[in-house]
Amino acid sequence: MARNQYDIVVVGGGIAGCFAAATAAAEGLAVVQLERKPREQGGYIACGDAIKRPRKPTHYPGPIDMDAIADDEAVLIDNNIDQIEYWDEQLGVRKVLPYDEPGSNVIDRYEFGQRLLEQAAANGAEQHYDTVVNDVIQNGRVTGVKAVRDGEPVTYDCDVLIDTAGAQSIIQDLVEFDALETAGEPTFEMPHYTHFGSAYREIIETESPVEYHNAIVGKPLEELGYIWYFPRTPTQINVGLGFQMNKDPIPLADRVRRDLEGRPEFQGATVAKRFGKTNKLGSAIALRRPLDSMVAPGYLTAGGAAGTTHPITGKGIRGAAYSGYSAGRAAVQAIEDGDVSEAGLWEHNRWLYREHGEAAKLASWDAYNVAASSLDLHLLRAVAALLPEAELREIVGTTAEIDSLKSKLLVGSGLLKNFVSEYRTGTFDTLGASKGELYDAIRGVKTTRDHVATYERHYDRYPEDRDGFEHWLAHRKQLDQAFYDDLGLSPDEYKYSL
Numbered sequence: 001m002a003r004n005q006y007d008i009v010v011v012g013g014g015i016a017g018c019f020a021a022a023t024a025a026a027e028g029l030a031v032v033q034l035e036r037k038p039r040e041q042g043g044y045i046a047c048g049d050a051i052k053r054p055r056k057p058t059h060y061p062g063p064i065d066m067d068a069i070a071d072d073e074a075v076l077i078d079n080n081i082d083q084i085e086y087w088d089e090q091l092g093v094r095k096v097l098p099y100d101e102p103g104s105n106v107i108d109r110y111e112f113g114q115r116l117l118e119q120a121a122a123n124g125a126e127q128h129y130d131t132v133v134n135d136v137i138q139n140g141r142v143t144g145v146k147a148v149r150d151g152e153p154v155t156y157d158c159d160v161l162i163d164t165a166g167a168q169s170i171i172q173d174l175v176e177f178d179a180l181e182t183a184g185e186p187t188f189e190m191p192h193y194t195h196f197g198s199a200y201r202e203i204i205e206t207e208s209p210v211e212y213h214n215a216i217v218g219k220p221l222e223e224l225g226y227i228w229y230f231p232r233t234p235t236q237i238n239v240g241l242g243f244q245m246n247k248d249p250i251p252l253a254d255r256v257r258r259d260l261e262g263r264p265e266f267q268g269a270t271v272a273k274r275f276g277k278t279n280k281l282g283s284a285i286a287l288r289r290p291l292d293s294m295v296a297p298g299y300l301t302a303g304g305a306a307g308t309t310h311p312i313t314g315k316g317i318r319g320a321a322y323s324g325y326s327a328g329r330a331a332v333q334a335i336e337d338g339d340v341s342e343a344g345l346w347e348h349n350r351w352l353y354r355e356h357g358e359a360a361k362l363a364s365w366d367a368y369n370v371a372a373s374s375l376d377l378h379l380l381r382a383v384a385a386l387l388p389e390a391e392l393r394e395i396v397g398t399t400a401e402i403d404s405l406k407s408k409l410l411v412g413s414g415l416l417k418n419f420v421s422e423y424r425t426g427t428f429d430t431l432g433a434s435k436g437e438l439y440d441a442i443r444g445v446k447t448t449r450d451h452v453a454t455y456e457r458h459y460d461r462y463p464e465d466r467d468g469f470e471h472w473l474a475h476r477k478q479l480d481q482a483f484y485d486d487l488g489l490s491p492d493e494y495k496y497s498l
Contacts (some may be wrong), residue, residue, distance in 0.1 A: 002154040006030045006332050009145060009156045010125070011133055011171055012164035013042050016303025016324035017114035018163045019062055019457050022352045023328030025124035026063040029335065032092040032156060033120060034131045034147060042129065043113015044274070046201050046281035048083070048230050049238045049382060050216050051317050062325040063123050064116065074111045077232050081106060083214045086384070093385040096215075106216075106232050110274065136161070136174040136414065140181040141297030141340060145171075158332040160340050162300045164324060167196050167284040171306035180297045182342050187293035191307060194245055195288035195495070197225070201240025202251035203272040203279040209234030210265050218313075219259075220381050225250065227259055242314055246373065246495075253283060278414055282303050288350070289366035290359040294323075294472060295330075295345040302325055302327040308359060311366040322358045323402075344467040353462035360459035364452050367483065370495050371448040374487045379441045387443065424464075442488065451483045 010021045013035030023253070025031040035042055060066040069075055085096040119275045121127055128149055135146040144157040168191075177186045189441040190209040213234035219227045225243030232238055243250050262264040271278040288309040296344065302308065308319030330348035334340045372380055458479060463472045479498050484494055 002149075002152065004032070004154065005160065006126075006159045006249060007335055008032075008160050008162060008163045008328075009034065009158040010164060010328075011145065012166060012303070012305075013037065013127070013129075013166060014045065014113065014166060014303060014321035015306075016305075016327070017162075017164035017323030018113075019064055019321050020164060020300075020302055020331075021125035021127075022064050022120040022123040023062040023161075023325050025120070026333045027368060028124070029226065029332055030126075031124065032126045033426040033442055034133060034145075034156070035117075035127065035129050037134045037145055039127075039129045041275065042117045044110045044281075045113070046199055046240070047109040047317075048201065048216075048228055048240060048315070049109050049232060050230050050315070051107055051112075052104050058320050060325075063327070064119050064321070064325075069112065069115045069119075070105075070271035072111070072115060075107050075115060076105055077108050079105045080214050081216055081231075083215045085212060085217045087217060088385055089219065090383055091381065091385050094189070094391050104377060106230055106238070107233070114375070116213070122195075127273050129376070131166070133171065136171060138176065138298070140182065142175060142180070142299040148153050150263065158298075159205065159335050160214060160298055160300060160345070161292055161304065162327045163303070163305050164303045164320075164327070165305055167173055167286045167304035167309075168193065172301070172305065175296065175299060177296055180299075180342075184470065185297060187215040187342060187466065188296040188299070189291040191286070195286065197242045197244045197287045198249075198282065198284050199240060199285050200256060200282040201228075201238055201275055201280070201313065202234070202256060203274075204237045204239050204260070204266060204269050206235045206237060206265055207267075207270045210237060213383060220384065221255070222250065222377060227256070228487050239266075242271065242285060242287075243375070255405060268285065274408060283318070287311050287314060287369060289363035290319075290323075291450045293469065294327075294376070295342055295348055297341050297345075300345055300348050302348075310428045311369045312372075319358060319362060320465035322356060323330060323352060326356070346466050350462070350464055353459055354464070357460075360456065360462065363459055364455040367448055367452045369474060370483065371444060371487060373495065374489055374493065375441060375444070379437055382438055383441045383445060386438075387445070394454035447486050451479070453485070454479060 008024050008027040008031045008034045013033060017033055021031050021033040081263060082099055086095040118312050131145040131147050131149040133145045133147045136142060137144040145157060146155050163169055165171050172190060177302060180186060204270050210231060213231045217229040221227050221241055221243060225241055227241045230238040239254055239256060241252060273279060286304050286309045287308050287312055290307045296300045300324035303320040304316060306323055308323040308451045309316035326348050330345055333347055337344060458476055463469050481498055
C-alpha cells in the first residue's frame, strides 16, 4: 500500500475544499486535496446555480481570485437577475421582491467548480482525483485517511484533516470522536440525518424565452420543500426542488416532471446534456444551523459538512467559501503553533462565529426553520402568503437587523393588514385555515423574530477559546428549551436534542 505524508489533507473538491486547500497551500504547507470524481468532472454537482453578487468579488477571503472567476464568460452566464419571486399557485399569490442593489448572478456551477480547482492547484495544492476515502486513521487525534486511488489502496498521513466532503459526510461517520483526546467531553457536534434535505435539479431548454428570465423563482412544495426556477438564460432554466428529510420522502424526479407538465412554457422543452448524458443531478443539503463546534483533535470540517448552508433556502456557496477559508487558515496556524488539539484548532470556530459572524447569522436564522416545521403545511403557506415582501426578503437572506424596533413594528402591522384584507376575500378558504388558526400562526411569527434576536445576541458571545464552550452551550440549550416551549412542541418534536 502506498503511503504519503502531508501537513494537511483536504477531503472534497467542492467550494469549501478549494478555499481550504488554496488558503493553506498559499502559506507554503504541503497540502493534498482528494476528490472522488475524475478531473474532467470536478465541480459537477447539483446546485441552484445562483450566487449572491458581492459589491466586489474580492470580498471573498483568501487567495482564490473571485474577480477572475466572475469575469469568466463561461462561468457567469446570467447577470441580469434583479429580483426574487415567490409563487403560491394554489392560493393565487405572486410576490415580487426586487433587490435594493444588484443581487444575484446565475452561474454555470460546473465551470465555476473547475476554476476553483484550477486556482487551488495554482496556489500549490496537490490534487488527487479518482480517490475514494474509505477509512480514517486516528490515535488520540485524527492522523490521516485510507483511500482507494485509481483502484489502488493508498494511505495519507497528516497533521490536520479538513473534511469538506459535503452534507452527510462519510468522514464524520468514520471518525470515532469519543475516542479522541479532548479536555472534557468532545465539543464536535455530530449532525443527525433529519437535519438535512434532499435536492434534485434538471437543466431545461425551452422553445421560447420565459417571462421571469430576470428572476429567481421559488414555489412552496409539500413536506416543507420548494420548487425553484432559476434562469441561466431566457431559454435555459435550472429547475429543481428540495425537501427536508424529517418529512415523508418525495419521488424527486417524478415531482419535478409533474410540475413541468403543468406549465405552458415547458411544453416541448428538452433536458440539456453534459458529458453525453442528460443534465440531471441530485444531492443532500444541510438545512440546519452550523455545527456548534466544527473541530476535534487533528480534524476540522467546513461547507455542507459543517452545516454552513442557509437553513431555509439551502443556499451554500458563500458559507462554503468562508468556512473553507477559515478551516485552511486555522489549520495553518495550529500547525505553526505545534498544537493541533481541539483547543489549538479552536480559531476555526472563533473566526466563523465571532470575527466574521457568518455562522452566527445562519445559526440564528435556523429558528425560522424550526418554527416552520412546527406548523401544519396549510398554515405555513397561509402565513407565507400574508408576510410583507420585505419580511420574506429578510427571512431568505442574512443581512437584516432583525431586532430593530422599527422592523418589528412594520412587520407586525403589515401582517395584520394583510390578514384582515386577505381573510375577508376568502383567499385561504382552499387551505381550510380558520381565522383563529391564522391568528395564532401570525402571532408565532413575532415570537420567532424575538427568538432570532435572542439567538443572535447569544452567538455574538460565542467563546473565544475552548474553555468557555460548556457554559456557552448550556445557555444555548436553555434558549432552545424556551423557544420549543413557546412553540408548544413536545420533546419528540424537538429539532435538536437538549
